[in-house]
Amino acid sequence: MQSSIQLGYTLRDRYLVKRVLGQGGMGRTYLAEDLERFREPCVIKEFIPHPSSEDATEKAKELFRREASLLYQINHPQVPQFRANFEIDGRLFLVQDYVEGKTYRSLLRERQQMGRTFHELEVLDIMQQVLEILEYLHDRNIIHRDISPDNLMLRTHDQRTVLIDFGVGKEMATHLHDIWGATIAGKPGYASPEQLRSGQVFPSSDIYALAVTALVLLTGRDPKDLFDEVSLQWQWQKFTTLSPGLAEVLERMLRQRPIDRFADAREALLYLRQSQVQVPTMAVGRSAPMTNLPDRTLVIETAPPTRPQPQFSAQRGGTNWLVGAAMVLLTGIGSWVGFSLFNQRQSAPIPEPTPAVPANPTSIVKDLNFASDPNNATVTDRIAPGQKIIYRFTAQKDQTMTASLTGANLEMTLLYEDQKPIDERSSKLTLGYWKGKLPASGAYFVEIRLLEGTESQEFSLGINLLSPAPPPRRSRPKKSQNQSRPLRLR
Secondary structure, eight states, X not given: OOOOBOTTOEETTTEEEEEEEEEETTEEEEEEEEGGGTTEEEEXXXXXXXXXXXXXXXXXXXXXXXXXXXXXXOOOTTXXXXXXXXXXXXXXXXXXXXXXXXEHHHHXXXXXXXXXXXXXXXXXXXXXXXXXXXXXXXXXXOOOOOOSGGGEEEETTTOOEEEOOOOOOHHHHHHHHHHHSSOXXXXXXXXXXXXXXXXXXXXXXXXHHHHHHHHHHHHOOOHHHHEETTTTEEOOTTTOOOOHHHHHHHHHHTOSSGGGSOSSHHHHHHHHHHTOOOOOOOOTTOOOOOOOOOSOXXXXXXXXXXXXXXXXXXXXXHHHHHHHHHHHHHHTHHHHHHHHHHHHHHTSOXXXXXXXXXXXXXXXXXXXXXXXXXXXXXXXXXXXXXXXXXXXXXXXXXOEXXXXXXXXXXXXXXXXXXXXXXXXXXXXXXXXXXXXXXXXXXXXXXXXXXXXXXXXXEEEEEEEEEOOOOOOOOOOOOOOSOTTSOOOBO
């Protein structure tokens, strides 16, 4: 393999190489500064072909340029933007945006040091984001080929998942397999069976790799520990317990034959959203301790209506008696019949009205405690039938809020300003998870109810508030000291 580029060298009088980010069988990745964009960081990927003949080398270069044109077509906010491609002394380079953040491999290691892994709803959120990216790519006949925790990043400024480091595309891989006689596949353990056997990939190959990634984040185990080579079955169940909905989705994503999996990301995403998973959760990147309920609690009870009492008229009863007596005195035996009929009518029971049932549940309003961490609050509580528990707190406009509710048979609504829902997704949630940008500064409320016909239930509520990052400062471009120097290798 060719030597790496000397650090501090400027490629094309524009890209100042700062350090090596990674190296593999297909090439290297460098962190650089773009001198024509105020020293903005960027990533330079060097593709290093090693075919055995001159014709094969030219074919590899042609395929590289075709691959660059394919990446140029991608315009998605969660995929690093393609900037340029060029060739220097037979060496091939791609330039893409730099993503500030941590890979999910790094985040998993940090959690494992604390004896933790990712929670199920965190992984559900990651899967939904990646499937949305893959839906965009698959619609354009682009397959990533190399999905793993190493190639998914949590971007710092907006806490969104970003898909990085595209593997060699399907067409290019097929040609290079024919040229070199070797399969260019994804990472062992993550790559699908068909990809490992022949290098051939389909949209469902990305689906397979994403499912393996999800299991690794959930269990903290390597793929080889989760897969039984004898039965050719994934056996993750002894390492974690998942809700039936997500377990069913993952099992289908992991099937051996491509035809038995979801056909593409759109189908997998639709099925995942319909699964209505409800499980314990915490916001991504959060490890706030459980806090006690604040002492100040306001209970608002709706008094049942007063039960109406039957009314009797003594005046009416007395008048009727006098009339009856007069009839006896005046008519004798004939009046006896009239008095008997009247007395029978008076002795009939008067029906009592049905008691009214209170229409409104008891409302319990509590303040969320952000004392230990201004960005996180977590509370454990219990709700009974006929109760509505409302947690209130203040937040700022454009903050990203993550609300996660743990417990069964619960309904959550997120409100602000005169008890209006934050958006169309925040009302009567049974999934127990919401994430979005807040529309205004002021008071916010989380309203929790039991579903109809269910018993008392314990639950946990977590709120994470993330303020938008300030825009990066731009430094003035400096003239390169080595623009005229030849390319030096080490």
